[in-house]
Amino acid sequence: MISVAPARKDYYELLGVSKGATPEEIRKAYRKLVKEWHPDAYKGEDKKAAEAKFKEIQEAYEVLSDQEKRAMFDRFGYVGDQSSYSRGSGRTPGAEGGHFDDLFGDFQDVFDVFFGGRSGGGSRTQGPRATRGEDIHASVVVELKDVILGKKVILEYDRYSACGSCNGNGSENGTSFRTCPNCNGTGYIKEEHRSFFGIFSNTRTCNTCNGNGRIIDKRCPTCGGVGTEKERHQVSVNIPAGVENNATLRISGHGNSGQNGGPAGDLYVSVRVEMPSEYRRNGNDIYLSKEVDYVEAALGTTVEIELPEGGTETLKIPAGTSPNTVFRMKNLGIPAISSNRRGDLLVTVRVSISKPSSREKKLLQQIAKLKNSKVVE
Ligand SMILES: [Zn+2]
Ligand SMILES: [Zn+2]
Incomplete structure (x- = not known):
């Protein structure tokens, strides 16, 4: 019942853009062509041909600049006026001339009847x-x-x-x-x-x-x-x-x-x-690790924790802290986006052990004796 008008032109080719061109690219191409082919601006001999070309450019732009029409053109190779069932679809101001309705006038009527359109409306x-x-x-x-x-x-x-x-x-x-x-x-x-x-x-x-x-x-x-x-x-x-x-x-x-x-x-x-490499985020909590010496871990110490927003906060590491113990510093994490509540900063304590000097070795051997530890002589 609905007869399909064959595609007469390739609008993409007319505007010199690819099938995947962005709206911006299409608009740019159109502006450039308008400047070149506008009857008032055209410098060449054949004014009639220029006018025809100008009309084609407008037609191509009207279709390709309108998402719905472009999709229709991509799919079917032609565009009917869809105004009877998609109100508010885009239209280029100033694109006068009745080419669409001339070509697809029958189409329009068929749609109007089919969809109830604006009949009597x-x-x-x-x-x-x-x-x-x-x-x-x-x-x-x-x-x-x-x-x-x-x-x-x-x-x-x-x-x-x-x-x-x-x-x-x-x-x-x-x-x-x-x-x-x-x-x-x-x-x-x-x-x-x-x-x-x-x-x-x-x-x-x-x-x-x-x-x-x-x-x-x-x-x-x-x-x-x-x-x-x-x-x-x-x-x-x-x-x-x-x-x-x-x-x-x-x-x-x-x-x-x-x-x-x-x-x-x-x-x-x-x-x-x-994210700076030393920090890791999980939800609104921030994780980082801090290294202390084994003696510091054994006897207890305080360390300065650098806060991601600047400044430092003192963290107390109690005597006898095992490696990889995690300390939670409350309310120093990331604020929740919907409230003022901040997450926490979680500090994992890494314990480093270095080869003792000869003096340290003597002292450690005394400790070993004290604790009955089994150590190499
Ligand atoms: Zn203007
Ligand atoms: Zn009118």
């Missing part, structure tokens, strides 16, 4: 579709002391924000557009179909403005009509005390800007904790 809010901005991923490396004390890091990165020259609407100076006369700015056309089964009231995307509700007369030269531009962005991120190695923090709203008033994406920061 009119529930859609008016105006261009809002698209959420993409998420951005970053990573930071922190030290153990940062895990104990918490740390504020300043991250600086490039992100796309609404183009300042056009206020994000993609038209020159933000003003070179008009309300679409075909749909009066709603982006949708309501139609009635008479069929054997009765009358179907049906709403479809306006193919004059491609659902944007406006027609751009002149594209913004800064962003090529995309509505976003690259900016250097800074954000201060609080790494909470107690953070686990490889934890991911979500910084809401610091991803790329949305389009047509859609919300910005988020920034995801993955945190790697670099």
Whole structure:
């Protein structure tokens, strides 16, 4: 029943990107091509061919920049307009021209009937579709002391924000557009179909403005009509005390800007904790070992334990401490992320024995005699 339109073009090839290209790579390729092929910018002879090429580039970008459409294209080699069952799917502002609806208009109608669509509805809010901005991923490396004390890091990165020259609407100076006369700015056309089964009231995307509700007369030269531009962005991120190695923090709203008033994406920061080799972490406890001399272990001593956050704490080693005894120093570990309670610092005492000097040997032989120890003469 549903006829499949064959793929006419390879959108990846058109944009000169690989099948695995990231959204960033696709956007970059698109911008570059827009600058080259935009009818106002094109320097060559054949203006008609340039215009056709420009349209193809837009078409390719519209599909590959939209996750759902791209997935559909990857799978089936074509893209139908899915707006009747996936509302709020992305759309490129300023990509005017009705190529999709021209090619797949029948498709749309079939979907509308099948899914109940918006038949008789009119529930859609008016105006261009809002698209959420993409998420951005970053990573930071922190030290153990940062895990104990918490740390504020300043991250600086490039992100796309609404183009300042056009206020994000993609038209020159933000003003070179008009309300679409075909749909009066709603982006949708309501139609009635008479069929054997009765009358179907049906709403479809306006193919004059491609659902944007406006027609751009002149594209913004800064962003090529995309509505976003690259900016250097800074954000201060609080790494909470107690953070686990490889934890991911979500910084809401610091991803790329949305389009047509859609919300910005988020920034995801993955945190790697670099542990000094002498410390080991288990949950919120920290383990380390401390070496003492056998005489110190036998007679008792005090040792200074270096704390990972800086400073030292005195640990008393009582007389007669056996090798590998573990001492628990309370509340000197890592704070729990959800409370102020700290874990403990666990110190394993290693006992070192060195070859005695001749004087030490004499003294030890006296001890051996005292204890009736069986030693070599
Ligand atoms: Zn712009
Ligand atoms: Zn329209």
